[in-house]
Amino acid sequence: MEKNYNNDRYFRELLSGSTREMPFSDFEDELIAEIRMEHEKKHLFLRNIKLSWLFFILGMLSGIAIVVVLSFFNDTPSFSFLSDNILSAAIIFICLAILLFAEKLFKISFMQDNY
């Protein structure tokens, strides 16, 4: 006689109706509440990203404006205290800030799954 464990039909009959039911009655409501929170979190995250880009662009434009203004005043005699070194340092600082913020912003914007 064929052993039971090689008998597909035997196992199908044996295990039919062995599906479990979720024993937690509040599971559905709790999960939907969690999903709602998740949705709001995502919404907030996307809004924050948009704001981050806005302030990043504003900051970048301000930085460029500062550098342009400083270099303009550098040529006038009354602002002679603005040496070339200070101007170069300001340019380097602004460039570094732009690069660092841009890198972070790109990372966050294109890895939205990890919000």
Added chain:
Amino acid sequence: MDELYIKKVLNGDIDAFRYFVHQYKDKAYTLAFSVLKNEFDARDAVQEAYIIAFRKLGKFRGKSKFSTWFFRIVINESLKCLKKFGKEKNITNARTETVDPGYIEIHDIVSRDQQKYYIDLAIQNIPSNEALALTLFYIEEYSVEEIREMTGWTESNVKVLLHRARKSMYNELNLLLSTEKKTLY
């Protein structure tokens, strides 16, 4: 039907997601339980799977059925949970050597309710991957190909696991029912 609700959810209707919860929660729980063998862990794994499915719903391309895609997430989450807590049971190694008492007919010994109880108990006592294979193939009635898609196992791996699972289940039931016989007579 699934496609319609996927569109609704993607358009921002959160309540439409309730359809998927209602439709698949029991099957997802059965799968998670077969791996984790604990109702609270299984609940957490299913909950996490639903949240991941919600997050990634936009990436679901419809190449497979939604249920196949979702159950793959459930299985991954359950296995992740199992790894995290290191709860894999290594019970059957010792039990596969039990003496074969011949053709066992569970229907002759116990009632249908008791039968379900013993089957549940036996599934809990066999290793997680075997229990998962058994659940997917015999309880959820998926084909070997669908199981391969859901679990990432190879076809031969699925067949080997099913064979081992049947043997483990058979031995486990024998052991449980021989105890039952002793208490009856």
